[in-house]
Amino acid sequence: xxxxxxxxSRRRALLGAVALLAVAGALLWWLLPLGRPEPAGRLTFSxxxxxxxxxxxxxxxxxxxxxxxxxxxxxxxxxxxxxxxLQRVATGEADFTLxxxxxxxxxxxxxxxxxxxxxxxxxLYDDYVQLVVPADSPVRSAADLRGKRVAIGQPGSxxxxxxxxxxxxxxxxxxxxxxxxxxxxxxMPAELEAKRIDAFFWSGGLPTTAVKELSExxxxxxxxxxxxxxxxxxxxxxxxxxxxxxxxxxxxxLARNTSAVATLAVPxxxxxTERTDPALTEALTRTVIDSxxxxxxxxxxxxxxxxxxxxxxxxxxxxxxxxxxxRSAKP
Numbered sequence: 001x002x003x004x005x006x007x008x009s010r011r012r013a014l015l016g017a018v019a020l021l022a023v024a025g026a027l028l029w030w031l032l033p034l035g036r037p038e039p040a041g042r043l044t045f046s047x048x049x050x051x052x053x054x055x056x057x058x059x060x061x062x063x064x065x066x067x068x069x070x071x072x073x074x075x076x077x078x079x080x081x082x083x084x085x086l087q088r089v090a091t092g093e094a095d096f097t098l099x100x101x102x103x104x105x106x107x108x109x110x111x112x113x114x115x116x117x118x119x120x121x122x123x124l125y126d127d128y129v130q131l132v133v134p135a136d137s138p139v140r141s142a143a144d145l146r147g148k149r150v151a152i153g154q155p156g157s158x159x160x161x162x163x164x165x166x167x168x169x170x171x172x173x174x175x176x177x178x179x180x181x182x183x184x185x186x187x188m189p190a191e192l193e194a195k196r197i198d199a200f201f202w203s204g205g206l207p208t209t210a211v212k213e214l215s216e217x218x219x220x221x222x223x224x225x226x227x228x229x230x231x232x233x234x235x236x237x238x239x240x241x242x243x244x245x246x247x248x249x250x251x252x253x254l255a256r257n258t259s260a261v262a263t264l265a266v267p268x269x270x271x272x273t274e275r276t277d278p279a280l281t282e283a284l285t286r287t288v289i290d291s292x293x294x295x296x297x298x299x300x301x302x303x304x305x306x307x308x309x310x311x312x313x314x315x316x317x318x319x320x321x322x323x324x325x326x327r328s329a330k331p
Contacts, residue, residue, distance in 0.1 A: 039280040040071035046085045046094035047076050049184035053205040054098050057299050064291040069283055080184060081157025089271055090114025096284065100127055100158040101267045105238030105315045117273040120313025121285045121322040125301040126265040127203040128247055129162055132192065132211060135219035135256035139199055142170035142225060149179040151188045151200035163201035165239060169231040189214035205301025206251045215254040222247060222255055226262025241266050269313050281321025
């Protein structure tokens with residue numbers, strides 16, 4: 001009888017060990033890219049206007065992906081901004097893009113094609129809204145733009161959404177009370193310098209290269225917008241994604257401001273759709289987080305990408321592949 005019991009005990013121990021190994025193997029398969037084919041093929045990434053932060057970020061990310069995903073050919077496509085980016089991804093013209101959270105919420109609210117397919121990969125950095133005027137301009141608040149020639153962004157941009165909302169919050173009609181000019185950051189600085197416009201709105205990471213370079217050759221000033229934040233937030237979604245923020249003096253050292261500028265900020269999201277391969281999404285999300293410091297050396301806003309907050313992609317549901325990455329990256 002003792003011999004039989006001993007055999008049974010050994011058998012149970014062996015079965016228990018096998019079960020533990022099976023569980024451990026399943027966990028390793030889930031948490032690590034073991035047994036999964038390396039992503040391959042072509043990937044289209046919709047960025048933004050030339051000289052904008054989206055475009056620069058996309059260029060640097062493509063270089064990082066070239067090292068991490070050598071079998072994936074990354075194609076960058078310029079765009080007017082967030083609204084066009086979302087339309088491209090939602091309808092299959094692009095695989096990944098960048099967009100502001102308020103633009104995403106507006107796309108969903110309007111029930112545009114493919115809105116229900118959109119998924120988030122990461123919350124990246126915040127865009128800061130900037131109203132730029134010549135240093136000697138009489139404009140001291142958004143309300144002073146009445147009758148002025150104001151660049152409000154291209155129709156497909158997130159800047160366009162923001163500028164129209166800001167003007168409305170300042171009790172100005174974006175069509176009747178100003179002379180709207182539909183251009184992007186690629187031409188706004190030159191138009192201001194040539195005095196063909198009186199002001200321009202921009203929303204981007206700090207510092208935005210185009211604004212910084214303008215300040216180095218032309219005297220500019222940033223107009224405070226902080227007094228409009230409460231009015232904007234009162235409107236609810238998608239304006240609930242705006243928060244009060246401050247542009248410090250060292251963001252644009254040569255701008256003619258004498259103190260920090262109160263404004264508002266909105267999060268940027270890395271966006272794809274539920275159709276995108278989970279393995280590819282997981283790998284791309286990993287590269288985005290791991291390359292933060294290298295990309296941040298040239299795009300300063302990217303230094304703010306944080307693993308602890310990247311997972312919060314509201315108003316978008318997190319993509320399955322991105323969720324897999326965040327589970328594996330837990331400290």
